[in-house]
Amino acid sequence: MRKAVKTGIYFSHPVGSQAHTINYRELYKYIKNVPVVTKIWDSTVNPISDEEYFTGEITSKSINRIIIAGYLPGYLKSIFSRFLKKAGEEAENISLVELYEHPLPDVPSTEIAKSKLICAIYDVPYEAAILAEMNPSQSETLVIGGGIAGIQAALDIANSHNKVYLVEKTGTIGGHMAMFDKTFPTLDCAACILTPKMVEVSNHPFIELMTYSEIKKISGIPGNYSVNILQKARRVNVNTCTGCGTCAEKCPGTSKSEFDAGTTMRKAIYMPFPQAVPNKYLIDADSCRYVQNGKCGVCVKNCPVENCINLDEKDKEVEVQVGNIVVATGFKTFNASRMEQYGYGKYPNVLTSLELERLVNAAGPTGGKISFRTQDKKGNWVFTAEGPEPKSVAIIHCVGSRDENYNKYCSRVCCMYSLKLAHLIKEKLPDAEIFEHYIDMRAFGKGYEEFYDRILHEGIHIIRGKTAKIEEHQDKLLLRTEDIEHNRILEQEVEMVILSVGLEPNNETGDLASILGIGLSANGWLQEANSLSNTTETSSGGIFIAGTCQGPKDIPDSVVQASAAASGVIQSIMLKKTEQSMKNISLSTIESKARELSLINGE
Amino acid sequence: MNRVDPKFKDKLKPYGISDWNECFHCGNCTAICSHSEDSLLMPRNGIRAIQLGLKDKIHNNVDPWLCYYCGDCSEECPRNANPGELMMALRRYLTTVYDWTGVSRIFYTSRTVMIAAFLIVAAAVVGIGAMYSFQLEPIMEFGHLFEKIAIISVAAFILLPNIIRMFRLTLIKQKIKVPLSTLLSGIADLVINMFTQKKTLDCKENRVRWFEHFILVLGYLLLLATTVFLNWFGTDNIYIIIFGYVVGAITFIVTFDFIIRRIRKKAEISKFSHLSDWMFVVWLFLMGLSTFLIRVFIDIGIIQDHLWLYLVHLIILAQWAVIIVPFGKWMHFLYRSFAIYIAEMKKKALSLKQQNQVTTITA
Numbered sequence: 001m002r003k004a005v006k007t008g009i010y011f012s013h014p015v016g017s018q019a020h021t022i023n024y025r026e027l028y029k030y031i032k033n034v035p036v037v038t039k040i041w042d043s044t045v046n047p048i049s050d051e052e053y054f055t056g057e058i059t060s061k062s063i064n065r066i067i068i069a070g071y072l073p074g075y076l077k078s079i080f081s082r083f084l085k086k087a088g089e090e091a092e093n094i095s096l097v098e099l100y101e102h103p104l105p106d107v108p109s110t111e112i113a114k115s116k117l118i119c120a121i122y123d124v125p126y127e128a129a130i131l132a133e134m135n136p137s138q139s140e141t142l143v144i145g146g147g148i149a150g151i152q153a154a155l156d157i158a159n160s161h162n163k164v165y166l167v168e169k170t171g172t173i174g175g176h177m178a179m180f181d182k183t184f185p186t187l188d189c190a191a192c193i194l195t196p197k198m199v200e201v202s203n204h205p206f207i208e209l210m211t212y213s214e215i216k217k218i219s220g221i222p223g224n225y226s227v228n229i230l231q232k233a234r235r236v237n238v239n240t241c242t243g244c245g246t247c248a249e250k251c252p253g254t255s256k257s258e259f260d261a262g263t264t265m266r267k268a269i270y271m272p273f274p275q276a277v278p279n280k281y282l283i284d285a286d287s288c289r290y291v292q293n294g295k296c297g298v299c300v301k302n303c304p305v306e307n308c309i310n311l312d313e314k315d316k317e318v319e320v321q322v323g324n325i326v327v328a329t330g331f332k333t334f335n336a337s338r339m340e341q342y343g344y345g346k347y348p349n350v351l352t353s354l355e356l357e358r359l360v361n362a363a364g365p366t367g368g369k370i371s372f373r374t375q376d377k378k379g380n381w382v383f384t385a386e387g388p389e390p391k392s393v394a395i396i397h398c399v400g401s402r403d404e405n406y407n408k409y410c411s412r413v414c415c416m417y418s419l420k421l422a423h424l425i426k427e428k429l430p431d432a433e434i435f436e437h438y439i440d441m442r443a444f445g446k447g448y449e450e451f452y453d454r455i456l457h458e459g460i461h462i463i464r465g466k467t468a469k470i471e472e473h474q475d476k477l478l479l480r481t482e483d484i485e486h487n488r489i490l491e492q493e494v495e496m497v498i499l500s501v502g503l504e505p506n507n508e509t510g511d512l513a514s515i516l517g518i519g520l521s522a523n524g525w526l527q528e529a530n531s532l533s534n535t536t537e538t539s540s541g542g543i544f545i546a547g548t549c550q551g552p553k554d555i556p557d558s559v560v561q562a563s564a565a566a567s568g569v570i571q572s573i574m575l576k577k578t579e580q581s582m583k584n585i586s587l588s589t590i591e592s593k594a595r596e597l598s599l600i601n602g603e
Numbered sequence: 604m605n606r607v608d609p610k611f612k613d614k615l616k617p618y619g620i621s622d623w624n625e626c627f628h629c630g631n632c633t634a635i636c637s638h639s640e641d642s643l644l645m646p647r648n649g650i651r652a653i654q655l656g657l658k659d660k661i662h663n664n665v666d667p668w669l670c671y672y673c674g675d676c677s678e679e680c681p682r683n684a685n686p687g688e689l690m691m692a693l694r695r696y697l698t699t700v701y702d703w704t705g706v707s708r709i710f711y712t713s714r715t716v717m718i719a720a721f722l723i724v725a726a727a728v729v730g731i732g733a734m735y736s737f738q739l740e741p742i743m744e745f746g747h748l749f750e751k752i753a754i755i756s757v758a759a760f761i762l763l764p765n766i767i768r769m770f771r772l773t774l775i776k777q778k779i780k781v782p783l784s785t786l787l788s789g790i791a792d793l794v795i796n797m798f799t800q801k802k803t804l805d806c807k808e809n810r811v812r813w814f815e816h817f818i819l820v821l822g823y824l825l826l827l828a829t830t831v832f833l834n835w836f837g838t839d840n841i842y843i844i845i846f847g848y849v850v851g852a853i854t855f856i857v858t859f860d861f862i863i864r865r866i867r868k869k870a871e872i873s874k875f876s877h878l879s880d881w882m883f884v885v886w887l888f889l890m891g892l893s894t895f896l897i898r899v900f901i902d903i904g905i906i907q908d909h910l911w912l913y914l915v916h917l918i919i920l921a922q923w924a925v926i927i928v929p930f931g932k933w934m935h936f937l938y939r940s941f942a943i944y945i946a947e948m949k950k951k952a953l954s955l956k957q958q959n960q961v962t963t964i965t966a
Contacts (some may be wrong), residue, residue, distance in 0.1 A: 341635075341679065399628075403681035439629040468634030468679065482630030487648075488641045489634065 005600050007121060007247055008063040010047065010080065012070035017255040021101050021109040025527035034121050036600060038063050043070075047079050047294075052439040055081075058087040067120050069097040069113075084412065095120045100519055100527055112539060112582045115590040119140070119392055122497075122598035129533070129593045130585055135541065135580035137223035138323035139163065141569050144215055144512070147175020148555055149547025149562040150328035151197050156497050156566030157326075158206035162573050165320050166201060168211045168231055169508075170289035173198055174532060175330055179259060179354065181361040183555055185421040191363075198277040212282060214491040214508075216317060218515055222541030223323050234290075235283035236269070240308045243271060243279045247299035247309065255287035256380070261354040263383045264365035265376070269309075271300045274363065283311070316603060323578055324569045325360035325514065327526060328562060329509060331548040334400030334501040338481065341469040342399065344498055345480045347477060348381055349390070350497045352399075359383055371426055372496070390432060390495035394479055396467045397438040401502030409523055411502030412552040415442045418500045419455045426458055435461045435492065437481055445554065462488065470497060503552040517581065525551045534563040538549040541579035544568050617712045618699075618748040619692025619877055627683035632676035632686040637805045638669055642944045642950060645669070646686040647677055649693055655720045662700055665773050668935075668942030674805035674871020688875045695879060698934050700772070701765045708928035714878065720926055725918045732914050739910050743836060746917050750831045753924040761929040766941055773945050782955070789944050789951075797940035799825075812872075815857050820936070822853030823887065826894060836897060847898060854891030858884050881930035889919045906939035 009031065011024065038061050057063070066080045084089040097120045099113045106578055119126040139162050146168030148387055166173065177183075178198075180190040201207050204573035210229060215226040236247075239600050253268030258270045260266075269286040269357075271280065289296035290311045300309045336352050339395045344350045351359075362368040366385045373381050374571045395418045401411040417436065422434050441462075442454040456462060465481045472478070476493040482489045505524040513520050518538040519527035526545045529537040546567035547558040554578040572578045626647070633639050633647045645666045652660045670690040677687040699708040710717045735741040740958045774781065796802065798820060803813040826847070829835045835847040861884045864873040893916035900906040906913070927933055 011854075404683040405679070405681065423617075439627065464630075465630035466631040466681070468631050480634045482633040482639075482644065482647065483632045484628060484647075487644060489639055489644070602641065 005064045005065055006034045006061065006063045007036050007067060008039040008041065008061070009037060009057060009117075009121075010041045010068060010069045010076065011043055012068060012073055012076055014528055022099060022113050023110045026110055027113055027117065030118055031121060034118070036082065036121060037178050037321040047076055047083070049084070055086045058083055058089070063087070063089070065093045065095075067095045067097060067117070069117060070099050070119070071101075071494075073098060081295040082303045095123070096328065098530060100521070108583050112585055115582070115585070115587055118587075118591050119594045122594040123600050124594045124597045128258050128597060129590045130582065131579060133585070133589065134575070134577035134579055135221055135223035137397060137542065137572050137576055138321060139573045139576075140165065140322040140326045141326065141573075142225070142227055142320065142322040143326045143328060144165065145169075145175070145210070145328035145547070145549070146173030146209075147328060147330045147459065147547060147558075148177040148194060148197075149330070149549075149558040150175070150326070151194075151201055152559050152562035153205070153326045153328060153546050153566045153569075154207055155197060155200060155410050155546075155575075157572060158204050158564050159572050160573070161206060162570070165227075165229075166207055166209050167213050167215060168209070169214055169281040170236065170272065171212050172278070173201060173211065174273075174275075174277065174294040177555060178275070178356055179261065180359075182362075182420060182424060184416045185445070185447040187420070187423070192300065195275045198275070202277045202279075209278065210277060210318075215512060215515060218325075218517075220321075222543075222581055223572075225322050225325060225542065227320050227322060227325075229318050229320065230315055231318060232315050233283075233285075233315045234280075235285075235309060235311055236281045237308050237310065238278055238280045240305050243281065243303060245271070245281070246302050247281060248514075250302055250559075251300065252296065253284075253287040253289050253292075254378075254380075255284055260358045260365050260482070261352070263355050263373075265380055265382060270502065273483070275438065277466045284310075304370045324402065324544065324572055325516070326544045326546055326562075326565045326569060327518075327538075327549055328545070328547045328565075329506050329549040331503040331513060331552065332506050334411075334504055336399055336499045336501050338406065339399060339499075340395070342467075342497070343470050343472070343477075347470065347472050347497075349477060349495060350499065353395075353414070353421060353498055353500045355383075356421055356425075356498050357417075360421070360428060368428065369601065370425060370460065370496075389429055391429075391430075391497060392433040392435075392492075392494040393475075393496045394435040394437060394467070394492065394494045395422055395500060397436065397500045398466065399501045400504075402439060407502055407504065407523065409552070412442070412444075413468075413554045414500040414502060416448055416451070416554065418498075419443075419452055421500075422460045423455055423458060426460060433494075435463055437463050437465055437467045437479075439464070439466050445556065465490070498555055503548060509549060516540060517583070518543055518545075521551075525549065536561060536568055538580075539583070540581040541584070542572065605697060606657075610933035612653050615692060615696055615890060618695040618752045618761045620685055620688050622684075623650065623653045623689070625682045626654070626686070627682055628743060629681060631679055635675045635679055636670075636801070637673070637675070638671070643669060643946070646690045650684070650686060653689075653693075661693065661697075661845055663773055663777055665769075665942035665945050667697060668939045669791065669802075669946060670694075671800075671806050672872045672901070674874075675806075677871050677874075691875075691877075694935060694938075695877065698930075699937065699940065701769045701934075702761075702930065703764050703768055703928075704761070707934075709928050710926070711879065712834070717878075717926075721922050724922045724925055728914065728918045728921050732917075736854065737910060739907060739913065742910070742917070743913060746913070747831075747834065747836070749917075749921070750924070754827075754831065757924065757929050759781075762934075762937060764964055765934070766804075766937065769938060769941060770945065771941075774948065777949075779949055781952045785951050785955075786948065789947050792947065793940055793944040796943050797936070800939075815860065818853055819857040819861075820885075822829075822850045822857065822891075825850040826854050826891065830894060836901060843900065844902070848895065851891055851898070855888050855895060856891075858888035858891060862888060865963075866910040879932050886919060886923050886927055890916075890923055893919055913947070919956075927944045942955050 031037055037055040068549045069078050077094055080094055081091045097116050101109060116126050119129045119198045141157050141164050143164055144149050146166055154164045158164045177194050183190050212232045212234050214230045216230045218225055220226045246351045248267040249268045251267040254265045256262040257264050257266040259273045269281055285291045303309050333354055358364040359366055359370050365383050369385050370389055371383055371387050373383055376382050397414055397418055399450045400406040400477045418436060422436055423508055425434055443449045464484045467479050467481045469480055471475050476495055477497050479492045516539050523529045526549050528550055538545055548561040630647055632946055633644050639645055667690050672687050674687050677685045680686055700712055829847045833843050865876045868874045897913055897916055900909055
């Protein structure tokens with residue numbers, strides 16, 4: 001006869017400064033009366049220090065199975081495994097339950113925690129229990145964000161001949177990848193990979209592209225969402241604009257170019273970049289004189305196409321019906337001026353990595369020349385192709401990352417892109433001295449370590465030590481660093497400093513999470529359903545996440561995750577069914593399903 | 604050779620911060636420190652030595668004394684490892700290493716023993732008061748004698764041997780040979796550093812703190828001199844009386860400001876207060892205040908009716924002289940000055956050695 005299952009459940013502390021939305025007392029009460037649960041430990045006892053207590057409890061109560069629940073429960077697995085072994089039980093009889101503290105009020109964290117736990121107690125996969133009932137689904141899909149992840153997901157879904165609405169906040173798709181010059185580790189031209197995909201999106205019969213648009217409201221249930229999209233006024237008719245550029249020639253309004261990371265100026269009527277999709281002009285209301293003062297209209301006079309520019313166009317809202325949603329809203333870079341010790345914004349030749357990325361690009365403001373930042377006639381600090389080139393450049397890693405004062409996490413891409421930038425600078429300025437200041441070199445991907453090795457042999461000085469401060473010293477920048485591997489203090493004079501800024505969730509991520517009813521994780525990234533086994537789904541049915549909105553990652557990983565999200569969407573389209581949101585499935589449904597599927601019996 | 608003692612970091616727990624593993628060695632603290640240079644890589648090197656348990660390296664090194672705790676390193680530390688306070692903890696620990704009696708170690712590691720010691724001293728003073736049947740004159744005479752004896756014996760039996768031990772650990776045992784002429788030439792600097800702490804000025808935005816500290820040291824030493832050698836409580840010389848008032852006031856006003864800062868915890872340096880830090884400022888404040896008040900009471904002629912004030916003063920004084928000065932934070936003042944001297948000597952010895960090597964090669 002099989003031995004009766006006796007389960008001990010340990011709740012590990014939720015770490016971090018998140019809102020505490022799980023009601024643990026209610027949780028304990030709920031699971032206490034399940035027959036197979038013998039003992040519940042809360043985090044007032046610590047398995048790391050109270051080994052004797054735990055082995056004693058396990059032996060005396062003859063517990064033969066452990067469930068560890070909480071934040072990152074895997075940390076404690078080996079410890080409990082040892083306890084079970086000591087008590088003479090099967091050491092591998094441990095289940096892990098990850099519990100999330102969703103900071104959003106409309107996500108019922110406690111209910112989700114209860115349902116996950118009850119499934120673990122009955123030893124039924126959570127997915128199996130919640131998949132028990134699904135909603136009928138529509139075949140249309142909404143993809144939010146037109147960066148590389150959004151493009152990839154949209155193309156994958158559309159290539160299965162299903163309708164996709166691709167909504168992009170700015171005037172063009174392409175995202176950050178379009179701004180990059182080369183990609184690591186192969187040094188492929190970023191545009192050569194991206195632009196064909198962008199063109200494919202614009203020509204695809206199954207993709208409806210909505211640029212300069214934002215998500216306003218989502219209602220309905222998984223499988224049948226109704227989405228309100230605000231289409232901001234482009235003030236230029238996308239259908240009739242030929243992209244000739246005559247309108248911009250005489251336009252008096254200017255603003256910093258978003259695409260060039262602020263390294264140069266653009267007109268108020270502009271095309272984000274020459275390969276923009278759609279390849280049409282648009283008007284930025286903030287810098288347009290007509291919109292601001294009501295007097296101008298130069299562009300209208302010069303436009304060769306009749307009625308193409310309508311300066312009085314208003315924003316409009318459209319509504320679409322979709323079955324599934326893929327969120328791929330990406331990231332923003334860390335605001336380097338927050339770290340005053342580096343003087344970004346104060347010293348003109350302290351640049352962010354994104355600015356340098358535009359400088360080294362042949363289509364950038366300087367035509368690929370690395371020059372110093374100078375003031376133009378109107379007093380704007382910009383880069384031009386004139387003037388000398390720097391003879392020494394320092395690249396500082398981990399700006400705003402791995403730092404308790406800013407962002408504690410590692411942004412994952414900075415080491416690699418810094419090495420790439422060092423290479424690109426060396427290529428343009430073979431005689432320049434290039435220094436990299438790093439804390440730990442994280443070359444973790446396929447071909448990455450080899451790339452690091454290659455850069456090491458290119459004559460670039462790679463120095464271990466975080467630069468503490470930058471000061472201006474006789475037109476040069478003076479850096480002070482501890483050279484840890486050589487036990488010395490380095491005081492270097494360089495002409496240009498590049499700050500390798502980390503990645504942060506986009507400003508709108510939190511609002512979008514509220515609109516969609518999905519969770520946010522500790523640092524404001526979107527919360528996946530399971531950090532190990534289900535990184536594309538969320539707690540809401542039919543809502544998938546892909547790319548850097550889920551957490552910092554590089555291009556290959558973003559593409560992979562986008563395709564994974566697309567495969568989830570296609571599954572749902574083929575089944576004509578979508579998973580329900582966790583909050584919509586009642587606990588009793590999950591409980592009865594778990595009991596039905598369970599092979600475990602109490603005494 | 605350095606022996607590794609993995610348990611070493613646990614021994615440091617009573618001296619301040621207990622978590623020495625936060626640091627991931629980015630070197631930000633050392634690079635931001637205004638005192639660090641190639642020959643003085645702190646605070647990171649100290650943290651490394653603690654993590655590895657390089658006990659000898661810590662014992663032989665005077666580096667922690669060369670930190671003036673401006674707090675820059677702690678402010679910008681990406682791991683919130685608080686390197687500034689780690690240095691402070693090391694200084695506390697080193698005082699117990701230099702102390703030949705071992706008493707300071709007991710005081711640092713056991714709060715109970717320390718409080719007991721304070722109570723015993725207080726009881727002893729009251730006992731002596733009883734012995735003189737609470738008569739003001741003989742008690743004041745005793746107090747005056749006690750001051751003299753305390754100064755001489757603490758200097759002879761604690762301060763001097765401990766400084767010699769410090770030299771032995773950091774110079775002699777290291778087999779660093781410094782010529783006598785070099786040793787003598789550094790003495791002037793030693794005295795200047797001791798009384799002015801001028802190296803504090805290298806730290807960023809530190810002028811006010813340095814000035815306060817400077818006049819406090821001056822005020823305290825002069826108060827000591829006026830009461831002990833000029834017999835302030837007994838004198839009729841109007842100049843000495845006024846002088847005593849000034850230095851007494853300086854002592855308690857400046858310490859009052861220090862106490863307020865430690866309570867407010869605004870600056871990095873005042874954020875963490877070890878029990879020994881509190882003891883030091885509070886007792887110095889009480890001493891300055893009680894001395895000042897006694898002379899006020901003498902001058903307005905009511906001291907006869909307020910014997911308790913003198914007894915309280917004597918208790919504070921005795922606790923200060925018997926516990927805080929020889930075994931507490933007071934010693935930092937001496938060790939720091941000698942550490943600067945030792946570091947300078949080490950540097951000179953090293954450069955002499957290098958010169959010799961160069962000459963032998965060229966010869």
